[in-house]
Structure formats: structure tokens, C-alpha cells
Amino acid sequence: MKALKTVGRRPKRLDAEAKVKGELIYPSDRNLENMLWVEVVRSAHPHARIRSIDTGAAEAAGGVVRVLTAKDVPGENAFGIQIQDMPVLCHDRVRYMGDAVALVAAESRAAAREAAGLVQVDYEVLEPITDPEFAMRPDAPALHPGGNILHQGHFKKGDVEAGFEKSAVIVERSYQVPMMDHAFLETEAGVSYYGEDGLLTVESCGQYVYRDQTQIARALGLPLDQIRVTAPFMGGAFGGKDEITVQIHLALVTWHTKRPAKMVASRDESIVSHTKRHPAWMWYKTGASKSGKLLAVHCRFISDTGAYASLGGPVLNLMMEHCAGPYLVPNVWVDGYAVYTNNGFSGAFRGFGCTQACVAIESQMDLMARALKRDPLAFRRANVLHQGDRAALDYEMKTKVGAEPTIRAAQKGKLYRQRGKIKRDRSGHSRSVAPHIKRGVGVASQMQGLGLGVGLPDYAEVELNYSPDGRVTVRASTNELGQGACTAYAQMAAECLGVPLGKVKVVLADTATTPDSGTTTASRTTYAVGNAIMMAAEKIRAELASKGVGLEGISVRETFHIPVADQELGEGLPHLLYSYGTHVVLVEVNTLTGETEVLAVEAYLDGGRVIFKTGFEGQSEGGVAQGIGYALFEEVLLDGGRFLNTNFNTYILPTSLDVPADIRTVPVEVREASGPFGAKGISETCMVGVTPAVLNALQDAIGVRFLKIPVRAEDVLRALQEHRG
Amino acid sequence: MKVTVRMKINGAEALFEVEATERLVDTLRDKAGLTGTKFGCGIGECGACSVLLNGKVVSSCLVLTVQADGAEVTTVEGLARQGKLSDLQEAFVAEGAIQCGYCTPGMLMAAESLLSRYQRPTTEQIREGISGNLCRCTGYTKIVSAIRKTARRRAIRRSGR
Numbered sequence: 001m002k003a004l005k006t007v008g009r010r011p012k013r014l015d016a017e018a019k020v021k022g023e024l025i026y027p028s029d030r031n032l033e034n035m036l037w038v039e040v041v042r043s044a045h046p047h048a049r050i051r052s053i054d055t056g057a058a059e060a061a062g063g064v065v066r067v068l069t070a071k072d073v074p075g076e077n078a079f080g081i082q083i084q085d086m087p088v089l090c091h092d093r094v095r096y097m098g099d100a101v102a103l104v105a106a107e108s109r110a111a112a113r114e115a116a117g118l119v120q121v122d123y124e125v126l127e128p129i130t131d132p133e134f135a136m137r138p139d140a141p142a143l144h145p146g147g148n149i150l151h152q153g154h155f156k157k158g159d160v161e162a163g164f165e166k167s168a169v170i171v172e173r174s175y176q177v178p179m180m181d182h183a184f185l186e187t188e189a190g191v192s193y194y195g196e197d198g199l200l201t202v203e204s205c206g207q208y209v210y211r212d213q214t215q216i217a218r219a220l221g222l223p224l225d226q227i228r229v230t231a232p233f234m235g236g237a238f239g240g241k242d243e244i245t246v247q248i249h250l251a252l253v254t255w256h257t258k259r260p261a262k263m264v265a266s267r268d269e270s271i272v273s274h275t276k277r278h279p280a281w282m283w284y285k286t287g288a289s290k291s292g293k294l295l296a297v298h299c300r301f302i303s304d305t306g307a308y309a310s311l312g313g314p315v316l317n318l319m320m321e322h323c324a325g326p327y328l329v330p331n332v333w334v335d336g337y338a339v340y341t342n343n344g345f346s347g348a349f350r351g352f353g354c355t356q357a358c359v360a361i362e363s364q365m366d367l368m369a370r371a372l373k374r375d376p377l378a379f380r381r382a383n384v385l386h387q388g389d390r391a392a393l394d395y396e397m398k399t400k401v402g403a404e405p406t407i408r409a410a411q412k413g414k415l416y417r418q419r420g421k422i423k424r425d426r427s428g429h430s431r432s433v434a435p436h437i438k439r440g441v442g443v444a445s446q447m448q449g450l451g452l453g454v455g456l457p458d459y460a461e462v463e464l465n466y467s468p469d470g471r472v473t474v475r476a477s478t479n480e481l482g483q484g485a486c487t488a489y490a491q492m493a494a495e496c497l498g499v500p501l502g503k504v505k506v507v508l509a510d511t512a513t514t515p516d517s518g519t520t521t522a523s524r525t526t527y528a529v530g531n532a533i534m535m536a537a538e539k540i541r542a543e544l545a546s547k548g549v550g551l552e553g554i555s556v557r558e559t560f561h562i563p564v565a566d567q568e569l570g571e572g573l574p575h576l577l578y579s580y581g582t583h584v585v586l587v588e589v590n591t592l593t594g595e596t597e598v599l600a601v602e603a604y605l606d607g608g609r610v611i612f613k614t615g616f617e618g619q620s621e622g623g624v625a626q627g628i629g630y631a632l633f634e635e636v637l638l639d640g641g642r643f644l645n646t647n648f649n650t651y652i653l654p655t656s657l658d659v660p661a662d663i664r665t666v667p668v669e670v671r672e673a674s675g676p677f678g679a680k681g682i683s684e685t686c687m688v689g690v691t692p693a694v695l696n697a698l699q700d701a702i703g704v705r706f707l708k709i710p711v712r713a714e715d716v717l718r719a720l721q722e723h724r725g
Numbered sequence: 726m727k728v729t730v731r732m733k734i735n736g737a738e739a740l741f742e743v744e745a746t747e748r749l750v751d752t753l754r755d756k757a758g759l760t761g762t763k764f765g766c767g768i769g770e771c772g773a774c775s776v777l778l779n780g781k782v783v784s785s786c787l788v789l790t791v792q793a794d795g796a797e798v799t800t801v802e803g804l805a806r807q808g809k810l811s812d813l814q815e816a817f818v819a820e821g822a823i824q825c826g827y828c829t830p831g832m833l834m835a836a837e838s839l840l841s842r843y844q845r846p847t848t849e850q851i852r853e854g855i856s857g858n859l860c861r862c863t864g865y866t867k868i869v870s871a872i873r874k875t876a877r878r879r880a881i882r883r884s885g886r
Binding site: 010012013015016017019020021022023024025026028029031182183184185186187233234235236238264266267481482483484614615617618619620621622623624625626647648649653655656657659661663 | 754755759760761762763764765766767768770771773800801802804805810814817818819820821823824825826827828829830833848851852853855856857858859860861862863864865866867868869
């Protein structure tokens with residue numbers, strides 16, 4: 001292949017200048033003439049029956065134009081990506097604190113807020129179901145007609161008991177991971193209006209405009225072609241804007257009032273209402289031989305999906321698929337349950353189930369390495385999956401496996417090679433090491449399915465326009481969430497068509513002007529959209545060669561289908577393609593205060609060939625921050641289904657002082673044959689391994705194994721006291 | 726009760742009739758149309774609404790508009806001159822210190838304030854200086870390096886005089 005001009009380099013982000021000037025218009029920045037402000041009346045209880053709703057006082061309040069309840073939903077009063085079990089507006093029952101009961105549309109936000117407080121809902125309060133194990137019992141009150149078990153999976157490969165019998169080391173532990181908020185900096189927001197084309201238009205923040213269009217159409221009982229949805233840019237998402245948030249409510253208000261409408265969630269409302277990372281309970285028993293070979297993994301997951309399905313089933317499927325990490329294990333037994341409760345509402349979030357499983361399996365790997373007195377990376381490497389091996393759920397790894405190359409690269413890295421010295425050294429990292437300061441180095445290795453997996457439609461259609469003056473426009477319906485995909489798209493188009501990057505424009509996420517490129521999730525867009533761009537560019541090149549550009553220019557649409565595994569084990573299960581990563585983390589623990597500081601991180605990531613280098617590193621660095629947050633700070637606290645911490649004074653995010661200045665991202669480019677220029681994706685792998693690497697570093701530092709995250713200063717202090725006592 | 730408030734925003738005189746309880750962030754976004762200043766939490770925790778008030782960085786969600794009467798306010802829209810990016814903005818672009826970009830305006834204002842306090846800030850001073858501004862995308866790494874490079878270039882420029 002000839003030398004690449006822009007792929008793999010560090011161009012300026014296409015959207016950087018508009019963002020740095022404050023000129024880019026985000027969903028919450030849109031204001032329209034004659035627009036109404038919409039506020040949602042949300043449930044007052046985590047679980048209750050609605051006896052009646054009295055909107056009289058709210059309707060009579062100053063500035064109020066319309067109050068809507070369930071009876072005003074003209075179509076199907078239900079939505080959900082997979083199962084439509086969530087009401088647009090509740091009419092008989094509420095199942096979590098974020099449930100929407102009524103909408104108030106008023107001339108000002110203040111008027112809408114005030115009137116929202118005047119909607120009288122008569123509730124018959126029900127006992128909230130907050131313990132998933134209780135919820136699973138046959139005698140537990142059912143939150144949905146099919147009972148409380150949304151989804152379960154059971155897989156066996158080989159014979160785990162035989163594996164344990166042969167094991168020299170058996171480690172059995174139970175892990176608990178918390179509900180986590182995406183904390184995208186821009187809350188859910190959008191506007192709706194009737195466009196000049198007559199379409200009911202919603203400009204919003206969802207991660208898949210075509211699916212949002214379908215969900216709006218179903219709820220409003222309208223044909224798809226009367227609805228337009230756009231969402232090119234937003235202030236972060238991380239999976240938390242994958243499910244419907246404001247879209248149907250906005251459309252409903254505009255449909256009823258024929259006026260433009262605007263919604264912006266407050267931070268408290270955002271944390272209460274949108275999906276979260278599933279809290280999970282994970283029991284693991286793993287065994288390895290004296291020579292350090294993994295022989296058996298037996299595990300059981302209970303994932304608390306909260307009030308509604310959203311993607312709770314597929315998240316559990318990925319948890320099970322990734323239960324044994326990137327390792328070859330002859331005997332596997334995994335049982336998983338995703339359970340409805342009244343604990344908020346969980347769904348997609350970076351890592352999508354792998355995040356939870358990785359915390360457990362990578363802790364187990366460390367404990368086994370310790371018990372066998374083996375080097376933690378060498379132990380992992382000795383057990384790593386290779387192409388052609390059979391994965392945990394007994395399917396063949398058919399594409400290139402980058403796990404070993406990332407481990408090998410980590411072994412050669414400075415942090416790992418010099419870990420003994422760095423732990424003792426008083427000068428290696430900024431401050432001196434006093435006796436109460438303990439340092440530790442931890443590692444974790446991970447794989448992450450790319451795309452939605454087998455059985456789900458997973459394609460990307462792209463339009464490429466080549467104008468007579470040599471300018472190129474890429475049209476794709478994915479969003480720019482911050483990940484840098486639009487720049488990567490432009491780079492790939494420029495490279496394929498041999499035009500300078502400056503000649504390429506990217507138009508995103510508009511059902512009226514961009515073809516259906518699928519979801520902006522599952523580490524899939526660079527790979528899927530990139531492939532479609534390459535296919536379209538090929539056709540343009542052929543046409544340029546045969547006929548030339550002509551006066552009209554050339555316009556081509558192409559669709560790429562993500563290849564899938566040839567066997568189906570469940571919805572989205574398994575994957576054919578994976579990204580891989582190994583993280584090495586240095587922590588410092590103050591044994592007097594219990595505070596943990598992450599001093600340095602090395603990230604060895606295989607996302608295939610890197611397209612946009614700055615974006616790749618940026619994703620990695622942000623993933624490190626989120627992984628540290630999950631390990632040390634972040635937890636949505638609930639008491640009896642009621643949220644306790646709903647803003648950033650109590651839901652603690654990592655600041656610039658909590659994330660190390662020293663993050664080194666090393667691309668380990670195992671080129672994927674089916675990828676555009678050999679690329680895969682990186683947006684999840686970059687975060688998932690960080691959390692268990694921090695836990696493993698903590699054990700290295702203070703000799704304590706934490707089984708529950710987040711590990712806060714008080715947890716460290718308590719553990720140290722118990723450890724000493 | 727409506728109050729008349731005068732202020733200078735990015736060098737231009739502005740006059741608003743506001744409720745005494747109105748927050749500066751809302752005046753800037755809704756009345757002045759300066760939506761570069763973002764809204765993230767409403768309680769001064771995230772820094773997305775950071776602006777300079779008489780040269781000092783403040784969370785504009787915690788400032789009442791009446792408190793800014795007679796003040797000079799600088800927002801992100803005031804950083805570029807005739808459409809030309811400031812050196813700090815250029816550094817953010819060049820370093821890739823931007824992802825979703827929602828924290829960027831507030832981050833730039835915090836950085837300007839920091840650079841006015843320290844001519845040659847250390848990495849620790851930079852991390853401290855932006856610790857009131859949350860970013861969920863970048864891990865802060867490239868933001869810190871953009872600020873460090875800007876400080877270095879400004880120091881060189883000063884010494885060259």
C-alpha cells in the first residue's frame with residue numbers, strides 16, 4: 001500500500017474551531033421564535049399506582065399553554081430500544097423516580113416549572129422492590145407482566161467440576177459494582193417544531209436518529225415520513241443518550257400545540273431519569289493448574305436493570321460473553337440474570353456489560369497469579385486467547401486476536417519493567433515516598449466486542465458526493481458525541497479519493513439528509529462508516545476514471561454490513577470482531593488518610609490501525625479518567641428506590657487533580673483485515689481495563705483486595721484497620 | 726421586580742431589564758444570545774458556565790445578574806479577535822484538547838484566569854487551576870498540555886520584548 005497522507009496522522013478536528021469559539025450550537029443552545037418550554041412531571045415515588053391525575057390547577061396557571069398526560073399520547077404509549085415496556089407518560093403505575101407522569105408546556109421555563117408543581121397526582125404507594133435477589137423470587141410482586149426476570153442466560157463449556165479437581169489454585173470471590181451515571185456534561189436537551197417542509201422535526205441528542213424517528217412515530221401514531229430527527233452534535237453521551245430521553249415528549253407537545261418546543265433537563269432530573277450503568281453482583285470461582293494454566297471459570301451474574309428493559313438483556317449477554325476475559329479456558333459455566341427492580345433504570349454505558357465482568361475476572365486473574373506466585377502479566381499471557389481458539393462461550397475466535405500483543409507491549413513498558421524501582425524510588429514520581437505512602441502497580445487485560453453482535457441489524461449506509469470542483473461531502477447519520485469520528489470519516493474519504501482533508505465536509509445525523517448509518521455505540525462507527533466510505537469512494541474513483549466528474553458531480557450511496565459470527569447464542573451474542581487492551585496503573589495510597597492517587601497509566605490498545613491519532617489518544621485519556629471514576633469515586637446512591645445524590649456536589653466525578661498528568665497511550669495496531677485501512681474501534685476498550693487495574697494496584701500497594709467499588713478513602717481506611725486488626 | 730443592569734460584555738455595552746433573582750448565566754445565554762457559555766449543573770460544581778467577571782473567573786450560575794451591574798464580563802465569544810483565534814484557543818485546537826466541546830468554553834476561561842495569575846505555571850498549578858472545571862471526555866491530559874504550551878509561548882513573547 002502506498003504511503004498514507006492523512007490516515008494515522010494528527011489533523012485538527014473538523015469541529016474544533018467552532019467549539020473553541022463557542023459557536024457550535026448544541027441542542028440546549030437552540031432557541032426558536034414563539035417556542036414553548038416543556039417540563040416533565042416525574043413520579044413522586046419509586047413504586048406506586050396512579051389513582052388519578054388532576055391537571056386543573058396547572059392548566060389554570062399563568063403562562064401555561066398545555067398540560068399533557070397519558071390520554072394525550074395518540075399512538076402506542078410505550079417505548080424502548082428492544083422491548084417497548086416504558087410508558088411515554090404513565091397512566092396506571094410508576095416504577096421509578098424518573099417515570100414521566102405529565103408534561104407542562106408554557107410560555108417560559110419558570111412558568112412551566114411552577115405549573116409542573118401544581119399537577120396533582122393521587123398515588124397508592126407500593127413497597128419498592130430494591131433487592132434483585134428478592135425480585136427474582138417467584139413470590140415477589142411482578143413489576144411487568146412477564147415477571148421480574150427480564151432476561152437470563154446459561155452457558156456451559158466442558159466440565160467446570162473436572163477443571164476444579166485438576167486445579168492447584170482455586171479462587172472464589174463475590175464482587176459488587178455500583179450504578180454509574182454517564183455524567184455527560186450537557187444534559188438531555190432538544191427542540192421540536194414543524195419545518196417548512198411540513199415535517200414534525202426534533203433536533204435532539206439521541207445516539208441513533210433513525211431509531212428515534214421510529215420510536216417517535218410509534219408513540220404519535222404517525223408515518224415515519226412525517227417525522228425528521230437530527231442530532232449531529234451534543235455535549236457527550238457515553239451510551240446514556242442511546243435510549244429515548246426528550247425526543248417523544250418534544251414531538252408530542254409540538255404535535256398538540258403546533259408550536260415549537262424546547263426541553264433541557266436539570267442535572268438532578270438528568271441523573272434521576274436517564275439510563276445508568278447496571279449495578280451488578282458477580283460471583284466467581286476460578287481454578288488454575290500448578291503450571292499456571294486456567295482450567296475453569298464458574299460465575300454467576302445478577303444485573304439490576306431497574307424499572308424498564310432498555311438494553312438490559314444485551315448488556316447481560318455481553319457480560320456473559322466476556323466473563324472469562326481474553327483468556328482460553330477449557331471449562332466454563334456462566335449463569336446470568338437481568339432483573340427488574342424499582343432502582344432507577346439501567347441501559348447502555350461504555351463497555352456495555354464487559355465493564356462489570358472485567359472488574360471481576362481481572363481481579364480473579366490477579367488473585368490466582370498471586371496464589372501461584374507468578375508475574376501477573378506473564379500469567380495472563382500464558383493463558384491468552386489466540387486466533388482459532390474457542391472463546392468462553394465455545395465459539396471460534398475467527399479474526400485476529402490482539403490480546404497477546406497488548407500484553408507483550410505492556411511487559412516492555414517502563415511502568416511494568418521498572419515497577420519494583422518505581423515503588424521504592426523516592427524521586428521517580430513527583431513527591432518523596434514517606435513511610436505512610438504506599439505505592440502499587442496493577443495490570444488488567446481486556447477484550448471488547450465491536451458492533452452489535454450477531455442477530456441484530458448492524459449496517460452503515462453512507463452517501464459520498466464528489467463535486468465538479470473536487471470537493472467531497474460525506475453524509476452519515478451517526479453523531480459526533482466528542483469521540484472525533486467526523487474527523488476520522490473525513491480523513492478516510494480524503495485518503496480514498498486523493499483530495500486534501502480541507503476539501504472534505506461531513507454532514508451528520510439527520511434523517512432528512514443523511515442515510516441510515518446505524519447507532520453511534522458499540523465502538524462501531526469508525527469501522528462501519530469507514531468501510532461504507534471506502535466502498536463509495538471506490539465507485540466514485542471508478543466513475544471518475546471512466547466518465548469523469550461531469551457538471552452534476554458524482555453521488556454514491558453504499559451500505560456496509562458488519563460481519564457477524566456464524567452461530568447465534570443469543571441476541572447480539574457473540575461477536576466476530578473485538579478490540580483489545582492492556583492497562584498498567586501506578587497508584588499511591590496514603591495510609592493515614594486512606595486517599596488513593598493514580599500517578600501514572602500506560603494504555604496499550606489494539607483498535608486495529610489508528611485513523612485519527614489525536615482522537616485515539618483523547619479517547620484513551622478520557623477512558624482512563626472514567627475508569628478511575630468507576631474505581632474510586634462514582635456511585636449513584638439509592639435508598640428504597642429514591643436517589644440520594646443527584647448533582648455533582650454529591651455524585652463525585654474525577655477532576656483534573658484526580659487523573660494523572662502522566663497517561664501514555666500506545667497503539668498496538670493489529671490490523672483487522674475487514675476494517676477500513678485495518679481499523680477497528682477503541683471507544684470502550686480504552687476505559688474498561690482501567691478499573692480492575694486500579695484495584696490490582698491497590699492490592700499491590702497495601703495488600704488489600706477490594707471486592708466492591710468504588711473504593712473511597714473511608715473504605716481504604718476501614719480495610720487497613722481490619723487488615724491490621 | 727425588574728432591575729436595570731448595565732455591563733460591558735466582551736467590550737460592548739449591554740443593558741438588561743432583569744428580575745432580581747436572574748442568574749448571569751441565563752442573562753448571557755437567553756438575553757445576550759451568548760450561548761458559548763454553557764450550563765451543566767447549576768450549583769457551581771462543573772464550571773461549564775465559567776466567565777471572567779472583572780478579570781476573575783466565576784461560575785455564572787452562582788452570580789446574580791444584578792451583581793454584575795457595572796462589571797466587565799468576558800465570555801468565550803470575547804477571546805477571538807475579528808474571527809482570529811487567541812493563542813490559547815489555537816493551542817486547544819492544535820493539542821486536541823477538545824472532544825464533545827461542552828466544557829471547552831468554561832475551561833478556556835479558567836485557563837485565561839490561571840494564566841493571568843501565573844506567568845510560568847507548573848503542571849501542578851495548571852491541574853489545580855482547572856480543577857473546578859469538569860470534563861467527562863478528555864481526561865484533562867491534552868487540556869493541561871495546551872495550557873502549558875500557551876504559557877510557555879507567552880513567556881517567550883514577553884521575554885522577547
